[in-house]
Amino acid sequence: MNTTTLASTTRPSPAQVARLVLGLFKLRIGVLIMVTALVGLAVTPGVSPSLVQVAVLALAVLGASAAAGAFNQYYEAESDRLMARTRGRAFASGALPRSRAWLLLIGALLALSVGAAWQVLNGSAALYIFLGAFFYGVVYTVWLKRRSWTNIVIGGLSGSFAVLAGAAAVNPALGAQPLLLALVLFLWTPPHFWSLAIAGSADYAAAGVPMLPVVVGPQRAARVVFASTLALVAASLLPGAFGAGPLYMAGAAIGGGWFVYKSWRLARAPSRQTALGSFFASLLQLSLLLGAASIDGLIR
Template structure:
């Protein structure tokens, strides 16, 4: 009997953790945190970042991103229940009550992340972290998502602010390397997300969300993704003119080339299967780009 009760307790704990991971969109938060730390590591500046600064930056970005992700789910409960991909989210299922206490918790989470960055890093980094959360939580979720296909284009600036936050830890002044990577993240987000939107085309149409595939169709969207990715890859090569060297160039060309290859496949066959492959290719491209940038700076910088 004791063993059975213990097993039930562990099961409940596991379910709760899974619900929180879902609510806070921790996968997105981890991508943003890793991006911020990578940019911190490659940004030239008057000071050398410490391990503790990296840890604090990662936690601050993760907390603010979690706050914005939870707010997104709180505001979109009505949409989420219409789509199979999101109908198991905790505010839809009733696992978490749709109460104002959750809004307060999200605000506290954001304030803790921003305050942590402000006190331990600097106020400019804290400002960028705050702006990233507001862009995703308010600009994208509240203002744009239900109104225009440009929602994810403008909302993509949230990732750009993570880049600028990482750079600001080393040098609060805007310099070419972080600005270029901020543009890269801005361009990366639509190519990344529109691929998923093709997969979820019918769900978005049913929910009345004006994602690009719903507005112009999957094939036309695939062409837009390819054009956007061409701009993304071209911009991603520019850091070699501002201090990064051949290791980074090799990574940018390899990751970018693979992403473009998947984009071309998507134009030829804009099916959900190929769109999902393109979605994962976008993640590979970003990871390769950041990893080779860090290695380049550590070995050749």
């Protein structure tokens, strides 16, 4: 077989390139963060923004999140190759060239997202969108991920800033509801991510990343997950004292109760199976909470 034929058989198809690029920008996470911004908008009283403003908010948050996710993969390409969960990523696998052109594209995407929010919404919303990307891309990825087990705790602020961006699009003077929802997002990230980290603790240890299960061991980390989940659920019920309706409270209680149960099982018997059970319970809890919060806010 000649080299031309070999190259043609190994060159990725357009569909494969598209999947690689979509994975590079972590769009599934970006969509979740975009939804939290829209929920922040829904729970904030004030003059309803226009459809154009809502669209700009959604796309700006998604774009900024995509830029931060792509930068994370660009910066972490070497360590991603050491982990089974991440070695297939575009830069880690070499499927996409890790050139400086990507940094220009990432920077342009972030600037466009923040600039659009500044022009169409307001400076406060634009600032929160920028801070969300900055905390994930720089504070978490560059400063803390390889230095401290608190990496995901502080890095989790990126989701909180999305809620605040949505609220600021309606009223830059933030009220109790969006601030409490931002607190919930901040408290949700550690038990959510630590559950996954317990399931993949060997990967993180091999890559030299000091995630909590690597630093203190899976058993102690599982107890921390359970305690963190209790704190999260308690915080998620606080909006009831500030005007949240029964629909929100039901969503927070049902999702929170299931997450507590699964994290309790993890604390009792740490294993990959119970860790993944806690991880998926965290996704269900957040989905129920955000869905109930948005419907409750729209009704009110």
